[in-house]
Amino acid sequence: MAIKFDGQVAIVTGAGGGLGREHALALAKRGAKVVVNDFSPAAATAAESVVQEIEAAGGTAMAWNTSVTDEAGVAAMVTATMAKWGRIDILVNNAGILRDKSFSKMALDDFRLIIDVHLMGAAICTQAVWNIMREQKYGRIVMTTSSSGLYGNFGQANYGAAKMALVGLMQTLSIEGAKDGIHVNCLAPTAATKMTEGLMPPAVLEKLTPDSVTPGLLHLVSRDAPTRAILCAGAGTFERAYITLTGGVHIGTGADAAEQVAAKFDAISDRIGEVVPKDGSAQAMNEVGKAMAASNG
Structure with a gap:
């Protein structure tokens, strides 16, 4: 059965380009009304360009220029969305930045900045829509995690810590949201975006297109979505990651x-x-x- 979002409203953060843009376009193409969130100091924003693309294709969207770390800006975005469309069904926490450097050379300000944008930004946006979704008895939320968080990556201690923290946030929110029909999942994408330029050879980047990730996102925010899943996606390949517990061995508390x-x-x-x-x-x-x-x- 085709995945459709007719009558639903989605907010996609960091949607002015890359993965967020692709997510927003795909959701709109399948019937969702989309809030294209991005942050830019310029008057003509990337988010507005994406809205124009959506509208040119016959879809419905509005742009919202605010940082996900701005609580008042996010609250205003949610209020405007409710005033315009009356509901919020989907939140895709996609906004992110990089400040890569080996840990010994990393400024703590850059560590805090990454935590603020990725973790706190997702928490701020999620809390802003949480009670709306509870009252609706329906919601779909995706946190964008990363293999750098799940498995580590040199030079990304800040990014990896933030991305693994999002898994912990998802684990608890999926439990708390279950009784109200709120499904919360994680997407771990591998894609060639502005954030990854120069990190991989061109032949590899050609395979890692944003549109090869978005099908996984569409499933995670669909009516038949799972909850508490970590879906990995890249180059049209999809995997699941798990946090597991071994059976263990009882040793006791003896001196040895x-x-x-x-x-x-x-x-x-x-x-x-x-x-x-x-x-x-x-x-x-x-x-x-x-x-x-x-x-x-």
């Missing part, structure tokens, strides 16, 4: 417990029987369960 952890680290790391916990309590339940079994054994 540290040495036992070292000696049994391979067994502790054994992935046979690992699980994807339904929430954070699973770790404690596993640990206490093994401790009680050892006491009773």
Whole structure:
């Protein structure tokens, strides 16, 4: 069945170019009314250019020029969206910047800036729409994470920390939103954008087009979307990432417990029987369960 968004309203942040632009165009093409958010000090913004593209193709959109770190600006965007269209069904937290440098040479101001834009920006935008979605009993939210957060990448300690933090935000919000029909997921894209120019050879960049990522985004914000998924996407290939928990080994608290952890680290790391916990309590339940079994054994 074709994925359609007729009658739905979507906000896409950082949508003046790259992945955000592609997301906005695709959502509009499939029937959504789209708020194209981007931040520019110029009078004629990239967001307005994307709105013109959408309207030229027969779609409906409006531009909103504000930083996702500006709480008042984001609140005004949400208020204007509700006044114009009366609902918000989809939020795509896509806005982002890079300040790459090895950690030893990284200014803490650049660390804070990345955290502010990626993590706090997503939190600000999400909280601004959260109660609207709760009242509607429907919402679809996507956090844009990254392989740099999931697996690490040299020179991106700030970016990786922010992107992994978004996974933690998604994990909890998917639990809190479940009763109100709010699905929250993460998208980890690999795409050639202005942020990645010069990082990869041209032959690779040719495959990593933004439009090869967007099909994954469309599924994550559809009516049949999963919740609490980490979907990786690039060059038309799609994978899932998981945060798992191994079965572990009960060692106890004896004087040689540290040495036992070292000696049994391979067994502790054994992935046979690992699980994807339904929430954070699973770790404690596993640990206490093994401790009680050892006491009773």
